[in-house]
Structure formats: C-alpha cells, structure tokens
Amino acid sequence: MVSITTIEASPIAPVAAPVKPELRVGFVLMNQFTLVPVAGLVDSLRFAADKSFRSQQVLCQWDWMTLDDLPITASCGMPISPTKPLNLWAQYDYIVLAGGLLSETRNPPDWLLEGLRDVHAANIPIIALCSASFVLGKAGLLDGRRCAVHFTLRDEFKERFAQATMVIDKSYVDDRGIITCPGGTAIDLAANLIRRHCGAVRAQKGLEYLLVDEPEEEAGQAAASDSVYQNDRVQRAIAFMRANLDASLTLKAVAEAVGTHPRQLHREFVANTQEPPANYWRKLRLDHARRLLVNTSQNITTIALACGFSDASHFILWFRKQYGETPYSFRKRRHEVERFDWHGDRVGLDPEL
Incomplete structure (x- = not known):
C-alpha cells in the first residue's frame, strides 16, 4: 500500500525587484592618484x-577601474585593485578621472584622450579630480571653459592650457559637462551630485554623518552654474x-x-x-519635477502644473523620454527601497531620514 503524504507549501517571502540606481559613477584611477578627494566622493x-x-550599492553604484586593468598605488602608498575592466561606456552617469602626481598626468596616452573626447561628445559628464585636469586640458576639453585648479599648479597649467579660464578659489567648477575639482575632500561636489540625482534629504544624510556643514553657497548653486556661459543674454x-x-x-x-527675438x-x-532653448527649458522643468517627486508628497497632476506642463499626460510623456520611466514608478522605487534592502529583506525605516 502506497502512502501519499501531502506536503504543505511553505510561504515564500516577497522578493523586491532589483532597484534601478539613480546615480552610477565610474572611477578611473590613474597611478599615484590622490586618495582624499576620491575617498570623500x-x-x-x-x-x-x-x-x-x-x-x-542600491540607489548609488560605483566601479573602480584603472588604465591597464591592473592594481595601482595611490600617492600615499595605498594599493588598490580595480573591480571592473576599463569601460567608459557602461551606462555611467559620470566618469571620474582621478589624478595625483603630475608625472602621471602630464603625458597621458593618446587612446585615453580620444576616449574622453568621445565620452564628452556623448554628453556623459566627466569629473577630473586633482591633476586630472591636465589630462582634460591635453584632450582639448577645457578650451573655452572655466577650470578649478590647485594653486600650486596654476603656473604650469596656465602655460600649457592658455585657452582655459583658470579658477583657484573654488572647490570645484561645473562648466557644461566638464567638472573639475582641484583636490580637498570633494564632499561638497559629491553633495551637489547627490542632491541633483537623489534629492536633498539623501545629500544631507551624507553631510551629517561625515560631520560636514553644508556650504552656504549651495543654496545658490543652480544659479551659479549658469554663469559658466559666456553669453550674458x-x-x-x-x-x-x-x-x-x-x-x-x-x-x-x-x-x-x-x-x-526667438531666432537670435x-x-x-x-x-x-x-x-535649443526649448529643450533647455524643458530639462529645467523636468529636473524641478524630480526634486518635487523626491521631497514632497504632491500628486502627479499638481507637480505637472507646478512645472509648467499643460497637464499630467504631457508631463508623464516627457518625463519618460528624459528618464526612461514614469513619475509614478520613479517615486514608487524610493518607497520600495524604504521597505526592502538590496536582497529583498524587510528592514525598518531609517529614523534619521
């Protein structure tokens, strides 16, 4: 006689879908790079x-890469190994080129210069830390742009890159997709990037736990970034x-x-x-809408009208074109992350947030 045993199915815990990162950064570390700005960022x-x-690495992700895919050494002597092979096209929101000793950045390889020019032509922002500005200068990417340079490098930089406008009193300069940071901790630069992509709350979280006061000028950062354009009009x-x-x-x-007149x-x-000005204005509106989705509980229609769109449908259409998802799914992902960690385990809400 065959006995049939009924097996009761065990409940399966819900598994959260992988969360799409809001900010992806590819760090390209040059030999003898300066550790502090990389660490702060x-x-x-x-x-x-x-x-x-x-x-x-849930809402923000980053990779470590080197020019030859081999381990390198920071200027302080700390060794570091890459986590990914060098790939400037891996859907990064920013490529960070980390320099340090000038002996490593004065004469970069031609293939790197060509790659950086292609990245810039594809509208992927490039961040140059410390002496990596010399690499961008040699690639011709600083011609006609403002560039933050460490005061100890200003004489040589001015001699080599006369077409760039050198700035020595700023912790970083963002000029049309080229961001230069002369050194320091780079925490204020990081806070601005996080604020732009992830919202003010998460930017403030990092500042608080790194025991850094928010710079007073951040309140006017958006307006200040407009001053990089040479045309007053x-x-x-x-x-x-x-x-x-x-x-x-x-x-x-x-x-x-x-x-x-409009044509001029x-x-x-x-x-x-x-x-074109129409595209620029629309991007300003959509960027403002993302901040409202992050930092308020206003409904989609209210946000659409507050950002100058005629109705919610028009707003949703352009938001999807710009960011690859609807405003609803963008906001929903944030709420899901508050309930689940990266592995789908339920976690409590962070009281600090």
Whole structure:
C-alpha cells in the first residue's frame, strides 16, 4: 500500500525587484592618484546608496577601474585593485578621472584622450579630480571653459592650457559637462551630485554623518552654474526660465525678456549650451519635477502644473523620454527601497531620514 503524504507549501517571502540606481559613477584611477578627494566622493555616495547604513550599492553604484586593468598605488602608498575592466561606456552617469602626481598626468596616452573626447561628445559628464585636469586640458576639453585648479599648479597649467579660464578659489567648477575639482575632500561636489540625482534629504544624510556643514553657497548653486556661459543674454534667459518654471510662457516671451527675438535666442543658446532653448527649458522643468517627486508628497497632476506642463499626460510623456520611466514608478522605487534592502529583506525605516 502506497502512502501519499501531502506536503504543505511553505510561504515564500516577497522578493523586491532589483532597484534601478539613480546615480552610477565610474572611477578611473590613474597611478599615484590622490586618495582624499576620491575617498570623500565615494564615501558620500556610500551614505546615499541605501536608506539604512549597510553600505550597499542600491540607489548609488560605483566601479573602480584603472588604465591597464591592473592594481595601482595611490600617492600615499595605498594599493588598490580595480573591480571592473576599463569601460567608459557602461551606462555611467559620470566618469571620474582621478589624478595625483603630475608625472602621471602630464603625458597621458593618446587612446585615453580620444576616449574622453568621445565620452564628452556623448554628453556623459566627466569629473577630473586633482591633476586630472591636465589630462582634460591635453584632450582639448577645457578650451573655452572655466577650470578649478590647485594653486600650486596654476603656473604650469596656465602655460600649457592658455585657452582655459583658470579658477583657484573654488572647490570645484561645473562648466557644461566638464567638472573639475582641484583636490580637498570633494564632499561638497559629491553633495551637489547627490542632491541633483537623489534629492536633498539623501545629500544631507551624507553631510551629517561625515560631520560636514553644508556650504552656504549651495543654496545658490543652480544659479551659479549658469554663469559658466559666456553669453550674458543666455545667462539672463536661463535665470528668467528658472524664475518661471511654473508658467506657460512661450519662447517669444523669454526672448522679449532679454531684449532679443526667438531666432537670435535660438542661435545663441545652441552656440553656448549645445541645445535649443526649448529643450533647455524643458530639462529645467523636468529636473524641478524630480526634486518635487523626491521631497514632497504632491500628486502627479499638481507637480505637472507646478512645472509648467499643460497637464499630467504631457508631463508623464516627457518625463519618460528624459528618464526612461514614469513619475509614478520613479517615486514608487524610493518607497520600495524604504521597505526592502538590496536582497529583498524587510528592514525598518531609517529614523534619521
């Protein structure tokens, strides 16, 4: 006689879907790189990477790469091994080139210069830490741009790269997709990147736990970043756009506000920002909408109207085109991360957030 035993299925714990990172950074470490700015940048990402303090790469992710895929040594003598083969095209939001001793950055290989030019042409922002600005200068990426340079390097930098506008009193400069940081901790740069992609709360989390006060100038960082454009009328037009993100104004109104006509404004925008004014204004509106989705509980329609879109459908369409997902899914991912960690285990909400 055969006995049949009924096996009761055990409950299966819900597994959260993998969370799409909001900020992906590829670090390219040159030999004898300066450790401190790299550490400040990545530790800030670490605190913003999950809702708790497990140092898991959930909402922010990063890779370590070297020019030859072999271990290298920082200028302080610390050895470090790459975690990924060198790949500048792995869907990074930023490529960070970390320099240090000038002997390693004065004469970079031609293939690296060509690769960086291609990355910039693809509109992937590049961050140069410490003397990596010399690499970008040799690639021609600093011509006509402002560049933050360490005061000890200013004479040689000025001699080599006369087409760049050297700045020695800023911790970093963001000029149209090229970000230069002369050294220091780079924590204020990291906070600005996290604020832009992940929201003010997560940026503040890192600052608090790294015992750093938020720089006073961050309140005006967005307006300050506009000053990198050489054309005064373009700067004034952007300021007008920022002041009227919720208004359904035409480009004719923008042009009239800065004393020109739409066709001339279009030409000057393309020459200075590499995109038409309509695209630039829409990106400002969408960036503002992301901040509202992160930092408020307003519904989608309210946010759409607050950002100058005619209705929620129009807003959702452009948000999906820009960020690859709907505003609803963007906000929902954040709530899911508060309930589950990277492995799908339920965790408590972080009281600090």
